[in-house]
Amino acid sequence: xxxADSTERSQLSxxxxxxxxxxxxxxxxxxxxxxxxxxxxxxxxxxxLRALLPGEDLIYFGDTARVPYGTKSAEAVLAFSREIxxxxxxxxxxxxxxxxxxxxxxxxxxxxxxxxxPVLGVIEPGVEAALKAVSAGGRVLVIGTSATVNSRAYSRAxxxxxxxxAVTEKACPLFVPLVEEGWRSKPVAAITAREYLxxxxxxxxxxxxxxxxxxxxxxxxxxxxxxxxxxxxxxRAAARGVRAGLAVRGLLxxxxxxxxxxxxxxxxxxxxxxxxxxxxxxxxxxxxxxF
Numbered sequence: 001x002x003x004a005d006s007t008e009r010s011q012l013s014x015x016x017x018x019x020x021x022x023x024x025x026x027x028x029x030x031x032x033x034x035x036x037x038x039x040x041x042x043x044x045x046x047x048x049l050r051a052l053l054p055g056e057d058l059i060y061f062g063d064t065a066r067v068p069y070g071t072k073s074a075e076a077v078l079a080f081s082r083e084i085x086x087x088x089x090x091x092x093x094x095x096x097x098x099x100x101x102x103x104x105x106x107x108x109x110x111x112x113x114x115x116x117x118p119v120l121g122v123i124e125p126g127v128e129a130a131l132k133a134v135s136a137g138g139r140v141l142v143i144g145t146s147a148t149v150n151s152r153a154y155s156r157a158x159x160x161x162x163x164x165x166a167v168t169e170k171a172c173p174l175f176v177p178l179v180e181e182g183w184r185s186k187p188v189a190a191i192t193a194r195e196y197l198x199x200x201x202x203x204x205x206x207x208x209x210x211x212x213x214x215x216x217x218x219x220x221x222x223x224x225x226x227x228x229x230x231x232x233x234x235x236r237a238a239a240r241g242v243r244a245g246l247a248v249r250g251l252l253x254x255x256x257x258x259x260x261x262x263x264x265x266x267x268x269x270x271x272x273x274x275x276x277x278x279x280x281x282x283x284x285x286x287x288x289x290x291f
Contacts, residue, residue: 029251032057032261033242034088035097036081039067039180040271041213042099043279045122046260048239049097053246055254058261059091065266065290068176069102070145070211077147081107083291085114093117094251095242099235101126101211102145105153118245125241126208126234127157131165133230134206139166141200141229143221144210146171154210168204172196172214179213182274189220197224209233216278263287 033053035046039062046060061084063069069077081103088096096119098104098111104121112119134140142154149171158167174192183189200207207229209215215233222231246252260283264271268286275281 028094029246029253030057031092031094031251032059032259033095033097034059034061034091034093035099036061036063036084036088036103037100037212038063038069038080038102039176039213040064040274040278041176041179041211041216042097043275043281044212044215044233044235045097045099045238047279047281048235049242050258050260052236052239052243053252054258055252055256056246056258057253058258059088059093060260060262061088061289062262062264062271064180064264064271067180068145068173069100070147070171070173070176072102072147074106074147074151077103078107078110080291081111082114085111087289087291089115089117095246096120097238097242098122099212099238101234102147105148105151118249120238120241120245122212122234122238123153123157123210125237126210126232127154127161129232129234129237130158130206130208131162133232134162134165136164137166138205139203140168140206140208141204142167142169142208142210143172143175143196143214144169145176146173148210154208168200169210170196170200172211175217176211176213179216179278180274182277184217184220184278189217190223193217193220193224197221201226202228204229206230206232260284261287263289265290 098121104123108121149169155167178189262283268288272283272286275283
């Protein structure tokens with residue numbers, strides 16, 4: 001399968017530029033793809049992957065017992081990420097997606113050291129998508145958790161790839177709890193969005209949703225920002241990066257309909273309820289793994 005475009009080529013280079021992968025792990029294209037997030041936000045990435053790669057088996061882990069990651073220390077996020085990575089590697093995955101911006105900003109390099117399979121975070125795809133949407137001298141606003149914003153991961157990546165772009169980062173820590181409570185359509189979501197973002201209305205060319213929970217608030221955010229601001233999320237770009245990484249290794253599984261497995265660290269029934277309500281994803285029985 002040919003790599004579709006420059007975005008996929010860039011994502012492929014980001015995957016393959018890191019440490020060599022252990023070949024024995026990669027022989028079987030029938031192995032599943034692992035995805036993890038602090039909660040249900042990473043389901044935005046899962047949904048894009050399922051649409052793009054219908055033949056793949058997907059294992060999703062949501063760390064619902066410890067959500068949100070954005071208020072935790074870097075040391076805690078790193079420890080959580082190590083635990084989940086080890087757990088998913090035990091499932092004999094062939095590819096790992098860190099579908100959490102906080103973990104991507106604070107733990108991605110450590111995860112890559114631990115993993116014998118390719119690992120892709122969501123910051124690199126988000127930056128690539130933003131650079132395609134903004135012109136030279138443009139203004140970019142990154143919104144994310146406090147941990148992601150404090151890491152400056154987006155600012156560094158944008159400065160390296162798109163010099164001359166003016167980048168502002170804004171922490172929006174209440175957005176994740178709003179999504180996890182299923183309150184995206186309640187008045188409090190609009191009030192919170194206005195409080196965070198109204199000062200930027202009409203002043204920003206591209207807004208990056210720097211948290212995989214935030215696409216679930218996209219309509220609310222768009223109303224505050226206005227029609228002149230393009231909104232970028234990394235879920236689709238990340239899915240395309242995974243496809244590119246699998247294709248170059250001959251590991252695409254297209255011969256059948258893929259299976260999906262969902263695992264959380266707490267409250268499986270609530271997770272299944274919100275997955276259906278917010279994303280129309282039917283999870284079936286959700287397993288529990290506590291650390």
